[in-house]
Amino acid sequence: MAPADTPPTVPGRWLGGPGAPGQHTRSAVAPDDPAFLDLAALEEQARGVLPPAVADYYAGGAETETTLAEATAAWRSWRLRPRVLRGVSAVHLATSLLGSQVRTPIGVAPWAYQAMAHPDGERACARGAAAAGALMTASTSASTPLADVAATEPLSPKWFQLYRLHSPTHTEDLARRAGQAGYRALVLTVDLPVLGRRLRDVANRFALPADLPLGNHPPQTAVAADSPVWTFDDISRFAALSGLPVVVKGVLRGDDAARCVQAGASAVWVSTHGGRQADPVVSSAAALPEIAEAVGDEVEVYADGGIRSGSDALTALALGATAVFVGRPAIWGLATGGADGVSRVLAGLSAQLAHTMALCGLSDVRSVPRDTVTSAR
Numbered sequence: 001m002a003p004a005d006t007p008p009t010v011p012g013r014w015l016g017g018p019g020a021p022g023q024h025t026r027s028a029v030a031p032d033d034p035a036f037l038d039l040a041a042l043e044e045q046a047r048g049v050l051p052p053a054v055a056d057y058y059a060g061g062a063e064t065e066t067t068l069a070e071a072t073a074a075w076r077s078w079r080l081r082p083r084v085l086r087g088v089s090a091v092h093l094a095t096s097l098l099g100s101q102v103r104t105p106i107g108v109a110p111w112a113y114q115a116m117a118h119p120d121g122e123r124a125c126a127r128g129a130a131a132a133g134a135l136m137t138a139s140t141s142a143s144t145p146l147a148d149v150a151a152t153e154p155l156s157p158k159w160f161q162l163y164r165l166h167s168p169t170h171t172e173d174l175a176r177r178a179g180q181a182g183y184r185a186l187v188l189t190v191d192l193p194v195l196g197r198r199l200r201d202v203a204n205r206f207a208l209p210a211d212l213p214l215g216n217h218p219p220q221t222a223v224a225a226d227s228p229v230w231t232f233d234d235i236s237r238f239a240a241l242s243g244l245p246v247v248v249k250g251v252l253r254g255d256d257a258a259r260c261v262q263a264g265a266s267a268v269w270v271s272t273h274g275g276r277q278a279d280p281v282v283s284s285a286a287a288l289p290e291i292a293e294a295v296g297d298e299v300e301v302y303a304d305g306g307i308r309s310g311s312d313a314l315t316a317l318a319l320g321a322t323a324v325f326v327g328r329p330a331i332w333g334l335a336t337g338g339a340d341g342v343s344r345v346l347a348g349l350s351a352q353l354a355h356t357m358a359l360c361g362l363s364d365v366r367s368v369p370r371d372t373v374t375s376a377r
């Protein structure tokens with residue numbers, strides 16, 4: 001018979017360690033407990049291994065950094081409403097994202113220039129995501145060519161994120177090649193009509209290292225002035241070009257989400273771009289309920305921005321997300337530990353999610369009821 005405080009079986013050994021069951025001391029459980037993930041310490045560690053201007057480029061937001069500062073707090077302005085006596089003996093994190101099976105609903109958001117964080121860049125990130133059973137989204141601005149990222153752990157599902165480049169033909173070519181390379185979806189990032197003003201980069205006079213490989217495109221200046229701007233019509237155009245379902249990333253309004261769906265989007269991704277574009281904007285946590293309501297069950301909805309714990313992820317699932325994505329935590333993992341670091345971050349957050357679900361009487365990430373959370377106010 002398990003001691004009273006021994007939780008049900010969940011993915012990950014989150015009651016590990018050599019001590020007797022129930023010994024929840026830091027030293028007894030920390031070393032091999034995936035849920036014992038200290039992201040604040042990891043961020044500090046990453047700062048220690050990165051050149052200061054690169055660490056600032058990864059960490060920073062735009063303008064006043066209000067959006068950046070509020071992101072995590074906004075998830076935590078909700079409170080969980082645990083269910084008791086529900087007989088939950090196991091928690092299932094596996095789900096399907098646009099038909100691709102994953103072992104966790106916590107994936108890797110697209111982030112640029114991963115070779116600045118680790119020499120193996122996107123390849124290491126892909127290996128880490130695959131080890132955790134998580135979906136990876138590769139950026140247009142990757143250090144590694146899109147076909148090489150796709151060929152790393154090819155059975156592990158990946159999406160390709162598309163930016164509007166200076167050359168429309170180049171942009172279209174990337175969309176076609178993403179379809180051919182085996183990506184499962186095309187993620188159109190629509191919150192970057194022009195680049196946000198990131199004042200840390202200005203202060204640091206930050207420039208990409210001259211020897212940094214650019215896998216998919218030549219250097220771009222801030223504004224793609226000579227390229228036609230995107231409209232809702234581009235959603236179906238890129239779906240046709242790539243042969244892939246299109247996810248629209250960077251949506252913060254219900255009316256926009258509904259128009260994306262009308263225009264042929266297969267999913268909508270609620271995001272502030274990590275606080276790096278317009279600022280101050282409504283947080284993902286505040287926008288998600290309106291967007292989930294606007295699109296109903298028609299398409300999947302994802303969210304990112306400031307997800308730093310399993311309970312943040314659970315809050316997003318309750319508010320209508322099918323999956324959540326992390327940007328900076330994956331950066332910290334890659335910078336400090338390569339593929340293993342990425343997988344530890346994803347496994348840790350996933351174990352925390354499972355743990356919190358067990359505590360809340362929930363057994364399946366595919367059916368987290370909306371009334372699992374209530375506003376803290």
Ligand SMILES: Cc1cc2nc3c(=O)[nH]c(=O)nc-3n(C[C@H](O)[C@H](O)[C@H](O)COP(=O)(O)O)c2cc1C
Pocket residue numbers: 057058059071109110111112139140141161189249271272273274275276304305306307325326327328329
């Ligand atoms: C350093 C950095 C680079 C990013 N590069 C991209 C990118 O190339 N394409 C994109 O769509 N989003 C990009 N993003 C935004 C992320 O996809 C994601 O929306 C954001 O990081 C999520 O917030 P979080 O970092 O708080 O988890 C980037 C974010 C960061 C921090």
